[in-house]
Amino acid sequence: MKKLLSMILIAAMSLSLLTGCGGNDGSVDGAETGTGSVDGSTSDAGTSDAGTSDAGSASNAGGSSEVWKIGGIGPTTGGASVYGIAVQNGIQIAVDEINAAGGINGVQIEYKFEDDEHNEEKGVNAYNALKDWGMNILIGNVTSAPCVAVAAETAKDNMYQLTPSASSPDCAKNANVFQVCFSDPNQGIGSAQYIGGNALASKIAVIYNSSDVYSSGIYERFKSEAANQPFEIVAETSFTDDSNSDFTVQLQQAKDAGAELVFLPIYAKEAALILTQADAMGYQPMFFGCDGLDGVLAIEGFNTDLAEGVVLLTPFVADAEDEKTQAFVSTYVERYGEIPNQFAADAYDAVYVIKAAIEQSGATPADGVSGICDKLSAAMTQITIDGLTGSGMTWVETGEVSKDPRAMVIENGVYTNFQ
Amino acid sequence: MEDAKKKKMTAYTKQMIITYGMVIAVYIICEICMHTGHMSNQMKGLLVPLCYYAIMAVSLNLTVGILGELSLGHAGFSCIGVFVGAVFSICMKDVITVSYLRFFLAILLGALAAGVIGFLIGIPVLRLRGDYLAIVTLAFCEIIKNVVNIIYLGKDSNGLHFSTKDMMSLGMEEGAVEIVKGPQGISGMPSDANFTIGILLLLITLFVVLNLIHSRDGRAIMAIRDNLIAAESVGINITKYKLMAFSISAALAGAAGVLYAHNFSIVKATTNNFGYNMSIMILVFVVLGGIGNIRGSIIAAVILTLVPELLRGLQQYRLLIYSVVLIGMMLLNWSPKAIEWKEGIVTKLKRGRNKQVEKQAD
Numbered sequence: 068m069k070k071l072l073s074m075i076l077i078a079a080m081s082l083s084l085l086t087g088c089g090g091n092d093g094s095v096d097g098a099e100t101g102t103g104s105v106d107g108s109t110s111d112a113g114t115s116d117a118g119t120s121d122a123g124s125a126s127n128a129g130g131s132s133e134v135w136k137i138g139g140i141g142p143t144t145g146g147a148s149v150y151g152i153a154v155q156n157g158i159q160i161a162v163d164e165i166n167a168a169g170g171i172n173g174v175q176i177e178y179k180f181e182d183d184e185h186n187e188e189k190g191v192n193a194y195n196a197l198k199d200w201g202m203n204i205l206i207g208n209v210t211s212a213p214c215v216a217v218a219a220e221t222a223k224d225n226m227y228q229l230t231p232s233a234s235s236p237d238c239a240k241n242a243n244v245f246q247v248c249f250s251d252p253n254q255g256i257g258s259a260q261y262i263g264g265n266a267l268a269s270k271i272a273v274i275y276n277s278s279d280v281y282s283s284g285i286y287e288r289f290k291s292e293a294a295n296q297p298f299e300i301v302a303e304t305s306f307t308d309d310s311n312s313d314f315t316v317q318l319q320q321a322k323d324a325g326a327e328l329v330f331l332p333i334y335a336k337e338a339a340l341i342l343t344q345a346d347a348m349g350y351q352p353m354f355f356g357c358d359g360l361d362g363v364l365a366i367e368g369f370n371t372d373l374a375e376g377v378v379l380l381t382p383f384v385a386d387a388e389d390e391k392t393q394a395f396v397s398t399y400v401e402r403y404g405e406i407p408n409q410f411a412a413d414a415y416d417a418v419y420v421i422k423a424a425i426e427q428s429g430a431t432p433a434d435g436v437s438g439i440c441d442k443l444s445a446a447m448t449q450i451t452i453d454g455l456t457g458s459g460m461t462w463v464e465t466g467e468v469s470k471d472p473r474a475m476v477i478e479n480g481v482y483t484n485f486q
Numbered sequence: 487m488e489d490a491k492k493k494k495m496t497a498y499t500k501q502m503i504i505t506y507g508m509v510i511a512v513y514i515i516c517e518i519c520m521h522t523g524h525m526s527n528q529m530k531g532l533l534v535p536l537c538y539y540a541i542m543a544v545s546l547n548l549t550v551g552i553l554g555e556l557s558l559g560h561a562g563f564s565c566i567g568v569f570v571g572a573v574f575s576i577c578m579k580d581v582i583t584v585s586y587l588r589f590f591l592a593i594l595l596g597a598l599a600a601g602v603i604g605f606l607i608g609i610p611v612l613r614l615r616g617d618y619l620a621i622v623t624l625a626f627c628e629i630i631k632n633v634v635n636i637i638y639l640g641k642d643s644n645g646l647h648f649s650t651k652d653m654m655s656l657g658m659e660e661g662a663v664e665i666v667k668g669p670q671g672i673s674g675m676p677s678d679a680n681f682t683i684g685i686l687l688l689l690i691t692l693f694v695v696l697n698l699i700h701s702r703d704g705r706a707i708m709a710i711r712d713n714l715i716a717a718e719s720v721g722i723n724i725t726k727y728k729l730m731a732f733s734i735s736a737a738l739a740g741a742a743g744v745l746y747a748h749n750f751s752i753v754k755a756t757t758n759n760f761g762y763n764m765s766i767m768i769l770v771f772v773v774l775g776g777i778g779n780i781r782g783s784i785i786a787a788v789i790l791t792l793v794p795e796l797l798r799g800l801q802q803y804r805l806l807i808y809s810v811v812l813i814g815m816m817l818l819n820w821s822p823k824a825i826e827w828k829e830g831i832v833t834k835l836k837r838g839r840n841k842q843v844e845k846q847a848d
Contacts, residue, residue, distance in 0.1 A: 144805055181798060186758055187750050188535060195531035196798050212754055215673060219751035237673065237752075277652070278635065278669035287654055307635075307669065 133432045135171060137162065137421070138197035139180040139414075140190060140217065141209030147185040150410045154209045154231050155180045156403050157414030160395065171422045174432060183208055187216035194220055203436050204229075204443075206417050209410065211235035211280045218244050227440040229421060231413035235280045239466030243440050245447055247413045247420060247456065249382065250467050251284030254357045256292045257472045258285070258330065258380055263296030267378075268328035268353060272302035272321030274314065274341065276333050285332035285357055301326050306337070314341045315348065322350045331356040335363040342373045358382060361409045364480065371480050380472040382456035383412040384482040392455055409456065416454035423450045502696060505781045506689065513685045520681075532795060534749040537684030538742050539791050541691045543771035543783035545738035548695050550769070551778030552704065553731040554711030555612070556620040558765050562627030563600040563736040565760035567743025568753050569634055569666065571596035572675045575748065576665050577641060579676055589678035593687070593744045600740020603630075604733040612728045627765055634755045639666040671754030672747070679748040687745055688784075691738050695780060698734065707731050774815050786815075 139158050141151030162178045170176060179200055181193035190213030197205070205221060205228045208214040214233035221228045222241040230238055231247045234254070239246050249257070262268065273289065276282035286303075293300050301324035304317035318341065321329055329345075329352050331338050338360050345351070356363075358381040364371050385396050385406045395415060399407040421443070424430075428446035430439050452460045457470030474485035516533060519525040546560045571592040582588040611622050638649040642662035649655045653667060666672045698704045706727045709717040718724055743760075747753050757763050771790060775782030793811055797804035818824050 144802060182802070184758075187752055187754065188759070191531055191750065192528065192535075192795055193798075195527040196795070198527040212671065212752060215752040216750050219677075235670075280670045283652065283668075283670070287652065290654065 133174055135174055135176045135204060135425075135432055136200065136202045137176055137178050137204045137206060137418070138194075138200065138202035139178065140183050140193045140197065140205070140207030140213070141180070142185040142213075143180070143182040145184045145186075147210055149408075150232065151182070151185075151209045153408050153411040154206075154414040156399065157231070157407065157411035158206055158418055160398055160402070161415045161418035165418065165422060171425050172429075172431070176418075183210075183213045185210050185213060187213050189213070190217045191220055193217075198224070198226075202226075203432055203439050204421060206231060206414065206421070208233055211238055214238040225437040225440045227436075227443045229417050231417040232410050235284055236467075242464070242466075243444055245420075245444075245462055245466040246468055247417045247460075248409075248468070249358070249470070249472065251281060252288040253467065254380065254472070255285040255288030255290075255332070258332070258355065258357060259289050259292035259296050261380060261472070261474060262328065262330070262355060263293075263298055266297070267355070268326075269298050270301045270324070270326050271298050271328050271330055272324060272326035272352075273300060273304070273330045274317045274321070274333070275303075275305050275331075276307065276311070276337065277305040278307040278309075279333070281359065282333050289330065289332065311337050312340065314344050317341075318345050318348055318350055321352070322348065326352055328353045328355055331360065334359040335361065335366055338363055339366040339369040339374075342377070343370065346373050353378065355379070358409050364477070365406065374477045375479075377477045378474060378485055379477075380474050381409060382470060382472065383409040384473075384475055386481055395455055412455040416452065416456050416460075419454060420447075420450070420452055420460075423452055498700065501781075505692060505696065505784075508781065509685065509688060509692065509784070513681075516681065528795065528798075532792065533681040534679050534684045534745065536788055536791055537681070537688050538746045538749075539768070539771065539787040540784045541688050541742040541745070542739055542768045543775065543787040544688075544691050544695055544780055545735045545742070546768050547772045547775075547778065547780055547783045548698070548731055548735040548738075550772050551776075551780075552695075552699055552711065553707055553728060553735075555728070555732070556616065556769075557623045557732075557735075558620050558762070558769065559607075559623030559625075559627035559630075560735075560739055560768050561760045561762075561764035562623075562630040563604055563739040564743035564746070564764075565627075565630050565634060565755050566600045566603050567596035567740030568747040568755075568760065569637075569672060570599040570740070571744030572672045572747040572753065573639065573665055575675050575678065576663065576672075577646075585676065585678045588676070589683065589744075589748060592678075592748070593741050596744035597737040597741040600743070601733045601737030604736025604740075605729060608729045608732040608736075612725070612732060624762065624765070627762065631755045631757075631761045634666075634760075635669045637666050638668050640664045669754070671752055673752040675748050675751065675753075677748060677751065679745050684745055687741060691741075692780065694734065694738065698731075699780075703727065703730060770812065774812070774819060776819065789815075 137158070139155060141154045142148050143151045143155060158178060158180070162176050165171060166175050179197065179202070181197055183190035183193045190208055194205070194217045205226055207228070207230060208217055209232050211233045214230050215235065215237045218228060218238055218241055221243055225243060228244045229247065230244065234246065234248050234251045236250050236252055238244060239250070262271070271293070273286060275286040290300060290303070302321045304320055306314065306317065331341065331354060333356070338356060342354065354377045356377065356379040358379070360377070360379040361381045361383065363369070363374055363377070385392070385408075395412065396407060399411060424443045424446040427450050428442035430442040432439070434442060447462045448464055450461070454460060460468055460470040462468055475482040476485040516525065520530065542560065542564060546557065549555055549557045549560070574592045574595050575588060578588055582591070607626050611619060611626070614622055636650045638651070638653055638656055640647045640653070640656045640658045640662050642659045644659070647656040647658050653664060663674070665674070699708075706717070706722045707730070709722060710724055710727055714724065753759070755761065771787040772783050774790070775784070775786030790812070794804050794808045797807055800807065
């Protein structure tokens, strides 16, 4: 009995191996040359995902075999799925807009998004799956740790990679990787300079998440920059993902040290709890945060009155008055039924950054993955983008973006420019 | 009598040959596919993780199936292997430039470290049995994960710097190498792992485990599993054999961890990676493959790792299908009705074959 069963299982295993082997004939070449010389089986895979790129497949009927195949990677399942789904949707909106307007230099875009579950191993798997699909440009990953893992792979293949939101400096170590969001060190330095430059407070407490790359990355640079600034850090306390529900100890320490300003380089969910618990303690310092705080007003069950007076440095706010933001927000709300966060805006900008880089360099899909990467990487330092998340964005060769952070204050339940 | 013994021997050798042959056959098929360009990038990327999960399942089967103790801390031992092996490789990157030698030493060191920790943990833990042992191993796995998450380690011209607070308190010079960054994991390993090494490691694991099972020590271990009191009464040293199986299992998991670490450029210890969830996943491989069935462990590990990856086309439904496959496999393998049904089919087939033989004889 066991023998029979194991034979069946062996058969199943070898079958699955064979499908893994055979199902992608030619896609290897497709990835190498990037000319869209993809055979039936893979283009099936592309069009069967038409749900995510209807405009792309519709344009295929036009007969052009040359398309830009843009792949995206991020967590669409698991704990970090909020960010991954936002990026997936943000890219989709931008891709549809560009395709409707005739594509990039007349070449249409096909788009496919893969799930990495916020896990390094799955991130690499997703990247390999997209390579089989014939991707020539990667937008990803959404979160930092998988991004570092995938960046090592894209460096081997010399594939152009633009991450919308992975902010750790390790992500952009290689020459082929660029960031749309601020890198963590820049946010930390920017925050310290802003607080010091505007003399917001002289005694400062920091509460950060030590298990999070984003949070501890900002904190480290904030602390080192603080030495040059006219304020003093009187309390530094941390928490981890496993202990993110009770902050009374951290707040009490800040209160006892007499901090006038509490710096929160963390995400909105924890910040909402901190604000609530500080209010319960009768502690009313000024709260100052980074882009992670964006979305604090949308937290369920949070009394938004408590967020009054919170200052945050953020590149994107959904109720900004400019036409571009309003158009994006209304499209997003119409299609996905919720207000986009900063991740969606970063992703939207990422597509337009790629478009500008392609137009600047004159790259075509026929250049091949490596050729496209060389051209786009060279073009990145020459372009200037006015996007949703900042105007006059430029890039340096190391891959970091330079844009001005905007300080916003929450007044009467809406973001307004600080000062 | 002689005949019976001979027959038994051949049956056992046959089983061994099938197990080794299966692994080698898969290796050859994969190599052919790779060299003729018929293998997708996705499959290529999955080969080393597949070896890793297979080794983990086989080594856990030694504890769960052969020793008969439920361990929920297997990923913790692997975690030790990951960090010891990776730190060694990063430090020795410039000293030992022959990648195979460096990787071999890293694997040895990782296995040794995990084995020693397994031995130390085993001394108090193996006094417990059943559910109690499961809970305590689970706790040790969490402890290992949390300890790894507070370690900050860096290297500059003055040597190694160590801290449990944060990166800045290392006080390193400019241009220093940050090796372990607390909860942000370890990065910068040389990518020494490849499929051939993975398969070799799997074959070594099989060799160790299968030979142990069929040795005098192995029979003693299984005697403990089957009846502790009887085993004790015939003079088997319970503590010695329990510790032996437990630390060998831990050492193999450590070696697998080194393989895993050198396949990815960054490894973090989280609940899903090298925490509770991973321990459970490995246990699922073992249970589905058949407790005590080494070959089954490999097959289950391979199938259950491949399923969610090959179903990527189905977008978010793939994880749903994965769990349905889990339930389906569990029912097919273990429900009494299904076993009855399968046995029915086997006897029918046999009867059919016998009839044919009879007919031919006529």
